[in-house]
Amino acid sequence: MxxxxxxxxxxxxxxxxxxxxxxxxxxxxxxxERAGVLNLGVEGMMITGAICGFMATILTGSPALGFLxxxxxxxxxxxxxxxxxxxxxxxxVASGLALTLFGLGLSAxxxxxxxxxxxxxxxxxxxxxxxxxxxxxxVLFNHDIIxxxxxxxxxxxxxxxxxxxxxxxxRAVGENHDAAHALGYKxxxxxxxxxxxxxxxxxxxxxxxxxxxxxxxTEGMTAGAGWIxxxxxxxxxxxxxxxxxxAWLFGGVTVLQLNLQAAGVSVPVEILxxxxxxxxxxxxxxxxxxxxxxPASLGRIFHASS
Amino acid sequence: MLTLExxxxxxxxxxxxxxxxxxxxxxxxxxxxxxxxxxxxFESIRTIFWDPLFGEFAFYYRPQLFVKGGPLIxxxxxxxxxxxxxxxxxxxxxxxxxxxxxxxxAGLAFYPMEAWYIFPIMIIAGxxxxxxxxxxxxxxxxxxxxxEILVSxxxxxxxxxxxxxxxxxxxxxxxxxxFPGSRNLKDYPSAFNDEIITGTGMHxxxxxxxIAVIFAYVLLNRHMLGFSIRLTGEAPRAAxxxxxxxNRIILFCLGMSGALAGLAGMFEVSGPSGQVSIDxxxxxxxxxxxxxxxxxxxxxxIFFAGLLLALTYIGGEMAQGNLGLPSAAIQLFQxxxxxxxxxxxxxxxxxxxxSRKEAV
Numbered sequence: 258m259x260x261x262x263x264x265x266x267x268x269x270x271x272x273x274x275x276x277x278x279x280x281x282x283x284x285x286x287x288x289x290e291r292a293g294v295l296n297l298g299v300e301g302m303m304i305t306g307a308i309c310g311f312m313a314t315i316l317t318g319s320p321a322l323g324f325l326x327x328x329x330x331x332x333x334x335x336x337x338x339x340x341x342x343x344x345x346x347x348x349x350v351a352s353g354l355a356l357t358l359f360g361l362g363l364s365a366x367x368x369x370x371x372x373x374x375x376x377x378x379x380x381x382x383x384x385x386x387x388x389x390x391x392x393x394x395x396v397l398f399n400h401d402i403i404x405x406x407x408x409x410x411x412x413x414x415x416x417x418x419x420x421x422x423x424x425x426x427x428r429a430v431g432e433n434h435d436a437a438h439a440l441g442y443k444x445x446x447x448x449x450x451x452x453x454x455x456x457x458x459x460x461x462x463x464x465x466x467x468x469x470x471x472x473x474x475t476e477g478m479t480a481g482a483g484w485i486x487x488x489x490x491x492x493x494x495x496x497x498x499x500x501x502x503x504a505w506l507f508g509g510v511t512v513l514q515l516n517l518q519a520a521g522v523s524v525p526v527e528i529l530x531x532x533x534x535x536x537x538x539x540x541x542x543x544x545x546x547x548x549x550x551x552p553a554s555l556g557r558i559f560h561a562s563s
Numbered sequence: 564m565l566t567l568e569x570x571x572x573x574x575x576x577x578x579x580x581x582x583x584x585x586x587x588x589x590x591x592x593x594x595x596x597x598x599x600x601x602x603x604x605f606e607s608i609r610t611i612f613w614d615p616l617f618g619e620f621a622f623y624y625r626p627q628l629f630v631k632g633g634p635l636i637x638x639x640x641x642x643x644x645x646x647x648x649x650x651x652x653x654x655x656x657x658x659x660x661x662x663x664x665x666x667x668x669a670g671l672a673f674y675p676m677e678a679w680y681i682f683p684i685m686i687i688a689g690x691x692x693x694x695x696x697x698x699x700x701x702x703x704x705x706x707x708x709x710x711e712i713l714v715s716x717x718x719x720x721x722x723x724x725x726x727x728x729x730x731x732x733x734x735x736x737x738x739x740x741x742f743p744g745s746r747n748l749k750d751y752p753s754a755f756n757d758e759i760i761t762g763t764g765m766h767x768x769x770x771x772x773x774i775a776v777i778f779a780y781v782l783l784n785r786h787m788l789g790f791s792i793r794l795t796g797e798a799p800r801a802a803x804x805x806x807x808x809x810n811r812i813i814l815f816c817l818g819m820s821g822a823l824a825g826l827a828g829m830f831e832v833s834g835p836s837g838q839v840s841i842d843x844x845x846x847x848x849x850x851x852x853x854x855x856x857x858x859x860x861x862x863x864x865i866f867f868a869g870l871l872l873a874l875t876y877i878g879g880e881m882a883q884g885n886l887g888l889p890s891a892a893i894q895l896f897q898x899x900x901x902x903x904x905x906x907x908x909x910x911x912x913x914x915x916x917x918s919r920k921e922a923v
Contacts, residue, residue, distance in 0.1 A: 359898030
């Protein structure tokens, strides 16, 4: 065992990278849940985004287009969920599960010819001067653009929910859809848009795994990241900045256990590999004491009886 | 302009019809999917749904129907109890794995002794293993109101790692030349879950599935606890007023579904699969969710739904071999089925009415 081989600067830098997929997917799901919809299909949308982005990148050679198509793929898949829950008024829990099962199958089918290929690398945003600062340069200023996009999304969602009219309407729909409907807001339309935003975010997060974090395609490669993103929202008590905090916590645990595996610690590999999931459970238990913050209409079916 | 009007009572006729409509819609869109993959849609659908039952090699495939359907039915029956009460155990896959590990572990502890009581001990160990694994989300929900959906699912990934650890470590076959995986229980008569009637695919797990169907039917229709479960799901406020203890329902539903999933895992590992190995997990725990919904959470419905999904597994394998249809296409096909089912369920609870456009 050689713990000195772990470089703290690189560890923190890879923490940011490991946190990004669940951060982006989590902030998307936060918006969906603030609109009063519980979409359990994050895992399915993430893996669909992962393969859509991967395919687009391989075919066009451009990671930027890849991410675009990933977001598109996630959003289109989420439309299926929107159709089920908002139009056909189906149970949201069951529909979300269906979306996950469907997405896993769809991605496996789409990805058949893409196993073992290597996508072109996404360039790092090498900020001059800043990235040369010792320690902080490596940790903060030597990443690809998506890492910053994730943080910008959190800031954007926070500001939009807190300071804009759109945010206020979205929250109104999530807290009391009947009252919002009575005020003349289009509950279903707003929710469908929120669901699509969540889908696009999940797709982006998934593509981050297949294009940058791993980078290659294997079936079921998101390995529960979508479910961790869902747990993040609960952990965050539906507050945007806490999603960032939670994502860093989980990113930190993931990176640390991978580093410990590489350093050959005498703890069995399996125990280390299960640690992110166990820690998710522990954090959920700690946070579930405070239920007061959940949007009041979360998961309830809205049917305007004219 | 089409509008929806809520039915005062869910329609009985549509409750029976919707699964059939969903199956037909899935066949239709599945056919389109297979066509997009460059296969003949009619031939594909026939290979999946007809040939395993009535084709040339049906004598080989028909027993498989029970082998694959048994665990699906067993798990889905357990899940349906919880789903009825609004308790979402979606980690049956994990409970299935832990049940298999405990069952096989209990049997292998006796190796190479031969005795009649080894198999019953394995059954108990398997059920207890699954039960204990499901008790984690149950107790956390009762004690801390933790979301059981997320906890039970996280535990699937933990169980996956546990399975890897077991097949590489504690349960590894000492005479296996270093290959991962336990001793094969097929070579250990006292622990082998053999067919009850040779050539039918009827092993003890299938018998257990039959018993579970009857047990669930009696529980839900003739027993106070079953009534409380239904009441909790359909009218939570009424349940509260009639002093149904929600914690008791949570513990019972999750524990029961865990025990049944554990049993399914134990029967699988000691029978068709034979050994604890890294690739033991086969997704039955997730497919069982589709089975539970397709069977409309009704024990008899689940029985038929389980056989149908087993048919898609078998037919899918056939189509893979004969037509080169990718296995992922079948997975997608099963996912589609659940989608259509949820969508057409609208007809059960709502009436579609044609009306003039009004200001809404």
